[in-house]
Amino acid sequence: MTTADLAEYSDLAFRSATAVYVLAAALLVCELASTSTRAVVRRDTARELVGAGSVPLAEPAGPGRVETPAGRPLSDRLGRMGISLVGLGLVLQVTSLVFRGISAGRAPWGNMYEFTSLATAVAVLGTLVMLRKHTVRPLSVFVLLPVVVLMFIAGTVLYARSAPVVPALQSYWLVIHVSVIATASGVLLLSGIASLLFLLRRHHAEGAEGSSTVGRLAARLPGAQALDRVAYRTAIFAFPLFTVGVILGAIWAEAAWGRFWGWDPKEVTAFITWVVYAAYLHARATAGWRNTRAAWINVVGTGVVLFNLFFINIVVSGLHSYAGLN
Template identity: 40%
Template sequence: MNILLYKVALLLYLVATLLALVSAVRNRPERSSWSMTALLLAFTVHSLTLLVRYLEAGYTPVTNLHESLSFFAWTLAGVFTLVNWRLRMDVLAVTTCTFILVLMLFGSLIPMQTQPLNPALDSFWLPIHVGLAFLGNAVFTVAFVAGVFYLVQERMLKSKKFSALYYRLPSLETLDSLNYRCLTFGFPLMTMGIISGAVWAESAWGTYWSWDPKEAWALITWFLYAALLHGRLTVGWRGRRAAIFAIIGFLFVLFTFLGVNLLLPGLHSYSSMAG
């Protein structure tokens, strides 16, 4: 049942992405509301998918690559829906929905059957640690999107060549403010995710920190965002520099999430593409 619901959610994310693309290319603002409605509907079905999978498997569905991709897409859809509801940045939906769609498509190419839970993961810390980590990743994804559009708009202003997209984008100040808000929310989430992971590691493996590749790269990523937050609060970093840092930070987030798990052997690595 959860696999069928997953495919329905995937189809709805595709519809949301296409509507957002049509709205951006043809400058049809009314299609933006359609896109966000489709995104909200997809998020609702996706939530039901995760609930059904939880009931079928008996554990929080974040233990293999398919489930992790699905959960990342779900948290991003939820975070962006909330951000857009508060700030009305429909034009950013094209990039965000596309990223969600890619995560879902990638997840659909991997065996989706539930698997027995690894005893090491049988802990109440699983949903806490993973939930905090993925929420932080989702918030940083929105910061990445804001950073990309900041650089795009800034380039248009400097070259004095304005496309139709320019007139739909929020101001540079608004995009920079969104970048900063994401940093102030995402950084504490990432910090709590790392701390909860360390506490869980001590109870599971007898040590708070083992310098596993996942732990090492998570710490590197944390230091990068810590540097950005420190720069914004004390030196006044903003604008282009902050946007570039947000983009670089997101690349580190992606590598920590996927690259480390698939390429570097360790306690957090997926043993196969299926789990």
């Protein structure tokens, strides 16, 4: 099998992963639409009782709950199938990255197409990990939507053929620095989405089904505290990684350009991102800020991450020639 074949298989796996994510999102949207508000309240209440050491008795099927022959509500079956497809899509996406790396003979994150693929894969993986610890399956829908959009942009506008990177990036620092930043960016994307949903949930009464479409959607989301815990715990994990990534980037800059800091647009925006997330974690631990205000800071941080990824790399010229666009 030639490197050209591997590159072709990599592109095929990437496109297949995107298609699988779209199908998974469709199933999860159907689950969200078919779940009654009362079922959400019962689910969150049961979670609290289990956490307190009590085991609630199973309730019989009632109006609005369609039972399958296996005894599970139809919405639950749709959700489980959707999550299974998310896992399949992640396997395909990781396969795409592996084939890309082998065909190019380097780490598969040497341009924006590959960076975006790695970051979105990390976001999906983080979502699956959170689903094992928290009852927040509807969160996966809202993670998949930006993931699919980012992958579509990566596969079209940002696409670059499998090839060696420019001489400035032919360094072991590419393996270390960029992988750490991409991992942190993917987890921070998940954290920001969780905070955005937390704000939406907080805006509407807990468990109360509003009259508007947004209100009915908010009523079907997981509890606000569960979403806030996901946002905080993922940020706690990603912030040290991002800090290490910025420090490693400074060390690489000194080796490549003879200085640790040169006020390059990429460096400045990365520092602003670090300050925003440091402010979020500080606000999250401060009385009076730990709820809505801290969540807004987290959402702003996600916006800065996306701004740094797209606008700085594509529009603003600097020493970080990372777009890989032809």
